[in-house]
Amino acid sequence: MSKPARIDEFFIIHSARADKWRNVLSVAEKWARGEPVRGELETSLAELKIVEEFYAYPGIHGMRNLEVAIAKNDGRAAAGLVRRISDAILTHSIGRDSDGEVTGDDERMPSIVPMAIAEKRIHRPYFEVLFVTNQQPARWPAVIAEIRRLRRPEDGFIYEPVLVRSAEDAFAAIVVNPRIAAVVISDGVAVKSYHEVPVLRSILEPFAGALSGEASGLALADVLSKVRPDLDLYVTTDRAVEVLAANKAASKARRIFYAVEEPLELHLAILEGIQDRYQTPFFDNLKRYAERPIGTFHALPIARGKSVFQSEWIRDMGEFYGINLFLAESSATTGGLDSLLEPTGNIKKAQELAARAFGADHVFFVTNGTSTSNKMVVQALVAPGDIVIVDRNCHKSHHYGLVLGGGQPLYVEAFPLTKYSMYGAVPLRTIKKALLDLRDEGRLDRVRMLDLTNCTFDGHMYNTRRVMEECLAIKPDLIFLWDEAWSGFARWSPFLRSRTAMGAAAALEEWLADPSSVAAYEHQQSEFGQDPSSEQLLEARLIPDPRKVCLRVYQTNSTHKSMSAIRQGSMVLVKDVHFPKVESQFHEAVFTHASTSPNQQLIASLDVARRQMELEGYSLVMNAISIALKIRNAINTHPLISKYFRVLTPDELIPDEYRTSGFKDYFVPGTTWGHVVEAMREDEFYLDPTRMTLVCGTAGFDGTQFKGILANQYNIQVNKTSRNSVLLQSNINNTRSDVAHLVRVLIEISTELDEKLRTGGEGGRAAWASRVKSLMEDVPDLPNFSRFHDEFRSNAGRTTNEGDMRSAFFGAYNAAGCEYVPLFSAECDNRLKDGPEMVSANFVIPYPPGFPIMVPGQVLTTETIDFMRKLDVKEIHGYEKEKGLKLLKEGAAVKNT
Numbered sequence: 098m099s100k101p102a103r104i105d106e107f108f109i110i111h112s113a114r115a116d117k118w119r120n121v122l123s124v125a126e127k128w129a130r131g132e133p134v135r136g137e138l139e140t141s142l143a144e145l146k147i148v149e150e151f152y153a154y155p156g157i158h159g160m161r162n163l164e165v166a167i168a169k170n171d172g173r174a175a176a177g178l179v180r181r182i183s184d185a186i187l188t189h190s191i192g193r194d195s196d197g198e199v200t201g202d203d204e205r206m207p208s209i210v211p212m213a214i215a216e217k218r219i220h221r222p223y224f225e226v227l228f229v230t231n232q233q234p235a236r237w238p239a240v241i242a243e244i245r246r247l248r249r250p251e252d253g254f255i256y257e258p259v260l261v262r263s264a265e266d267a268f269a270a271i272v273v274n275p276r277i278a279a280v281v282i283s284d285g286v287a288v289k290s291y292h293e294v295p296v297l298r299s300i301l302e303p304f305a306g307a308l309s310g311e312a313s314g315l316a317l318a319d320v321l322s323k324v325r326p327d328l329d330l331y332v333t334t335d336r337a338v339e340v341l342a343a344n345k346a347a348s349k350a351r352r353i354f355y356a357v358e359e360p361l362e363l364h365l366a367i368l369e370g371i372q373d374r375y376q377t378p379f380f381d382n383l384k385r386y387a388e389r390p391i392g393t394f395h396a397l398p399i400a401r402g403k404s405v406f407q408s409e410w411i412r413d414m415g416e417f418y419g420i421n422l423f424l425a426e427s428s429a430t431t432g433g434l435d436s437l438l439e440p441t442g443n444i445k446k447a448q449e450l451a452a453r454a455f456g457a458d459h460v461f462f463v464t465n466g467t468s469t470s471n472k473m474v475v476q477a478l479v480a481p482g483d484i485v486i487v488d489r490n491c492h493k494s495h496h497y498g499l500v501l502g503g504g505q506p507l508y509v510e511a512f513p514l515t516k517y518s519m520y521g522a523v524p525l526r527t528i529k530k531a532l533l534d535l536r537d538e539g540r541l542d543r544v545r546m547l548d549l550t551n552c553t554f555d556g557h558m559y560n561t562r563r564v565m566e567e568c569l570a571i572k573p574d575l576i577f578l579w580d581e582a583w584s585g586f587a588r589w590s591p592f593l594r595s596r597t598a599m600g601a602a603a604a605l606e607e608w609l610a611d612p613s614s615v616a617a618y619e620h621q622q623s624e625f626g627q628d629p630s631s632e633q634l635l636e637a638r639l640i641p642d643p644r645k646v647c648l649r650v651y652q653t654n655s656t657h658k659s660m661s662a663i664r665q666g667s668m669v670l671v672k673d674v675h676f677p678k679v680e681s682q683f684h685e686a687v688f689t690h691a692s693t694s695p696n697q698q699l700i701a702s703l704d705v706a707r708r709q710m711e712l713e714g715y716s717l718v719m720n721a722i723s724i725a726l727k728i729r730n731a732i733n734t735h736p737l738i739s740k741y742f743r744v745l746t747p748d749e750l751i752p753d754e755y756r757t758s759g760f761k762d763y764f765v766p767g768t769t770w771g772h773v774v775e776a777m778r779e780d781e782f783y784l785d786p787t788r789m790t791l792v793c794g795t796a797g798f799d800g801t802q803f804k805g806i807l808a809n810q811y812n813i814q815v816n817k818t819s820r821n822s823v824l825l826q827s828n829i830n831n832t833r834s835d836v837a838h839l840v841r842v843l844i845e846i847s848t849e850l851d852e853k854l855r856t857g858g859e860g861g862r863a864a865w866a867s868r869v870k871s872l873m874e875d876v877p878d879l880p881n882f883s884r885f886h887d888e889f890r891s892n893a894g895r896t897t898n899e900g901d902m903r904s905a906f907f908g909a910y911n912a913a914g915c916e917y918v919p920l921f922s923a924e925c926d927n928r929l930k931d932g933p934e935m936v937s938a939n940f941v942i943p944y945p946p947g948f949p950i951m952v953p954g955q956v957l958t959t960e961t962i963d964f965m966r967k968l969d970v971k972e973i974h975g976y977e978k979e980k981g982l983k984l985l986k987e988g989a990a991v992k993n994t
C-alpha cells in the first residue's frame with residue numbers, strides 16, 4: 098500500500114479509490130483520443146495497482162488485461178476497460194455481470210450493470226473472502242479458480258476470493274476493503290509486506306510482538322479481530338491441528354482446518370458464518386407471521402389493515418405505509434412472536450446476537466429511546482441514598498432517573514467552552530478528586546456509579562479505558578454507565594472503538610487476565626509507599642489491583658440515532674461480572690419503564706440494524722467519517738465560505754491540556770497517520786469527527802436562526818444549536834451528494850451575505866459587525882452547579898456536593914410549600930444579596946444549551962441568575978416567564994416522599 102498523500106486518505110481510502118479510478122479514466126480517454134498521455138496513464142495506474150491487490154474486482158486479471166491493452170498501444174480498449182471498472186466501483190456494482198451474477202470468468206471483464214437492475218433477480222448478497230496464503234503468486238489464478246468451483250446453486254451468498262501473502266498485507270486488505278467479510282489464514286505466513294508500508298507499520302506497532310518472524314495463524318487472527326471484530330476468521334494449518342485448537346487464542350478463529358484437505362467444508366463454513374450474522378430471528382419471524390391468515394379478536398384494530406384499507410377516510414394512510422406494516426402489527430406474544438418484557442424466543446435470540454455484535458455479555462432492546470434506557474439502568478443499579486457521580490451536563494433522563502430512584506447526584510463539571518456556549522466533557526482529574534474526597538471522608542462505600550456521556554453532544558469522546566482504570570484503582574467495584582446515545586456506531590470503527598464503553602471494557606478484561614498486570618500494580622504500590630496521600634493519587638496515573646477489580650460496565654445507545662433502527666429504538670449493553678446478582682433488579686427496572694405494548698416494527702428494526710452493522714458496519718462507518726472529513730475540509734478551506742463560517746477543529750474544542758499528543762486537526766500540514774493514532778490512544782479527549790460544530794455567529798446568525806434558515810429554505814436538517822453554532826452530524830446514510838448540497842448552500846448564503854454587506858452601506862455593515870460581536874464575544878459565563886441546600890444534605894459529606902434531589906423534587910408537589918420570584922425583579926436581587934436563599938423547586942433546562950441550569954433543591958446564586966437573565970432562547974423547560982422562578986420555601990421538603 099502506498100503511503101497516502103494525506104492523512105484523510107487513510108480514513109477514506111475506499112471512497113478515494115473511486116476518485117482515483119475516475120482520474121485514470123479521464124487520462125485513458127485522452128489517450129484514446131490520441132493525446133500523448135500514455136506515461137501519465139501508466140504512472141497513475143501503477144499507484145492504484147498496489148491498493149487494487151486488496152480487492153477482488155478488477156482483480157489480478159483485470160489489471161493485467163489493462164496492462165496488456167496499454168502495452169499493445171490500444172487506447173480505445175484501455176479506455177473501455179477503465180470505464181467499466183470505474184463505473185463498477187462508483188456504482189457499487191462490483192463483481193456482478195450483466196446477469197446480476199458474480200463473474201467467474203477470469204479472462205473476460207464483466208460488463209457491469211447497476212446493482213438495482215441486478216437486484217431484480219434473486220438477490221444473493223455478495224462479499225469477499227481474504228485468503229492469506231503461502232502459495233506463490235504464480236499459482237494464484239489456479240487457486241482462485243478452485244475456490245470458485247466450490248460455488249453451488251443453492252448457496253445463499255456469493256463471494257470472490259482475494260489473495261495476499263503476508264500478515265501486513267492481510268492487515269492492509271481488511272482495512273481498505275470493507276467488502277471482506279471473512280478471512281482464511283494459512284498458518285505461518287510471512288509477516289512483512291513486499292510493499293513499502295511505513296504508515297502501516299506505525300499502526301501495527303502495538304502488535305509487533307505478536308507478529309514477529311513467521312506469523313502464526315492464531316496470532317494474526319488475534320490482530321485482525323482487534324481491528325475488525327466483525328470478520329469471521331478461519332485458520333488452516335498443516336501442523337498439529339489439535340494443539341492449535343487447544344490454544345487459548347483459538348477462540349478468535351471461527352474454525353481451524355487441517356490444511357485445505359476439505360475445501361468444501363471451508364466453503365460451507367464461510368457461508369454458515371455469514372448466515373449466522375445475516376439471520377434476524379425476530380424480523381424473520383415477523384415476516385412469517387405477517388404472511389399467515391390471522392383473525393384478531395384483540396385490542397389492536399389496526400392489525401391486518403382492514404379498518405384502514407376499507408375506510409373511505411383513512412385509506413391514504415394504508416397506501417402511504419403499505420400493507421406489510423399492518424400485517425406485521427400485533428400485540429401477540431404467541432404465534433412465534435416473543436415478549437419484549439420477558440423474552441424466551443426470538444427476541445431473546447436477537448438480543449444475544451446483538452450482544453455478540455456489540456461486544457457485550459447481554460443486550461436489552463428498548464422501544465422508548467435511550468431516555469428510557471438510562472432510567473432503566475439507573476433504577477436497576479442505584480438504591481435510594483446511593484451516590485452517583487454524574488456529569489451535570491448529561492441528558493435529562495439521568496437526572497430524572499435519579500429523582501425516581503432516589504440516588505443522590507454528586508455533580509461533576511465538564512470543562513466549559515464558554516466562547517461557544519457549550520460544555521466539553523468531565524476531566525478525569527475532577528472525577529478522581531470527587532472519589533478521593535469521598536475516600537478521605539470514609540464514604541466511598543456510598544458511591545455506586547459513575548455516569549458519563551460518551552460522546553457528548555458536541556463529539557467529545559472520553560479515554561474510556563483510562564477513566565475506568567483510574568477510577569477502579571480508587572473504588573474497584575464502581576459501576577460505569579456510559580451514555581453512548583450518539584455513538585453506538587463507533588463500535589464499527591477501529592479508530593473510535595477503543596473509546597467506546599465496550600471497546601475499553603474488552604481491553605480492560607484482557608489486561609485483568611494478564612499475569613503481568615498484578616506486577617504492574619504492585620510496582621506502582623511500592624513506588625507510592627505506605628498510605629499514599631490523595632494528592633499523590635490525584636497526580637499519578639493509577640493502576641488498579643487486578644485481583645480486586647469487578648468490571649461492571651453498562652452502555653446505552655440510541656440505535657436510531659446512528660444505525661438503521663426506527664425512531665426510539667435503543668439498546669442497553671451490559672458487561673458486568675455481577676450481573677447475575679442484579680439481574681432481578683434489572684428486570685424490575687424493565688417492567689417499570691417498558692411499555693406493555695412494544696412496537697413490533699421497532700423491535701424488528703433493532704434486529705435488522707444489528708444485522709446490517711455486523712455485515713457492512715465497517716464500510717458504513719468509514720463512509721460517515723470520510724463524509725465528515727470532506728465537509729470539514731471543504732468548509733474550512735473554501736475561500737468564500739470560510740470568510741463567514743468554519744467547522745471547529747479538535748484543538749478548538751479540546752483544550753491543550755487534554756491533548757497531550759499535540760494533535761490539532763487532520764488537515765494541519767505535517768500531520769501524519771501516526772499522530773492521529775497517538776491522539777486516539779493517549780489523549781484525554783478525542784473529537785468524534787462525524788460531529789461538526791459549524792460556527793455561524795461569525796456570519797451574524799445565532800444557532801436557532803441559522804438552523805431555521807437551513808431547514809426552511811434549503812431542506813437541510815441539523816442536529817442541535819448553541820448561541821453561535823449549529824451541529825452537523827454525518828451518519829451512515831450520507832452520500833457525497835449531501836456534501837455537495839451543503840457546500841453549495843453555504844456558498845449561496847455566503848454570496849448573499851457578501852452582497853448584502855457590499856450594498857448595505859456603513860450602517861448595515863456596522864449593524865452586522867455588532868451582531869457578530871454580540872454573538873461571538875458577549876457570551877454569558879456558563880454557571881457551575883452551585884450546591885444543594887443544606888436541607889437536602891443531611892447525610893452528605895463536607896467536601897462533596899451530593900444531595901437528596903428526590904426529596905426536593907417531591908417537595909414541590911406541595912403547592913403551599915412553593916413560591917415564585919420573578920427573574921427580573923428587585924426581590925430576586927435582594928434575595929441573592931440578603932437571603933433567604935432561593936432554592937429551586939424543579940429542573941430548569943433551556944434549549945439550547947440543553948443542560949439543567951437549576952435542579953430541584955439547588956441554591957440559586959448570582960452566576961445562575963445572571964446566566965438566566967442573559968439567555969435569549971425561547972424554550973426553557975421548567976420556567977414559566979409570567980410567574981417567575983419556582984422556589985421551595987424553607988422547610989418545605991417532603992422527606993422520602
Ligand SMILES: Cc1ncc(COP(=O)(O)O)c(C=O)c1O
Pocket residue numbers: 465466467468469491492494550554580582583655665667
Ligand atoms: C446524551 C443523550 N442521551 C440520551 C438521549 C435520549 O435519547 P433518545 O432520544 O433515544 O430517547 C439523548 C437525546 O438527545 C442524548 O443526547
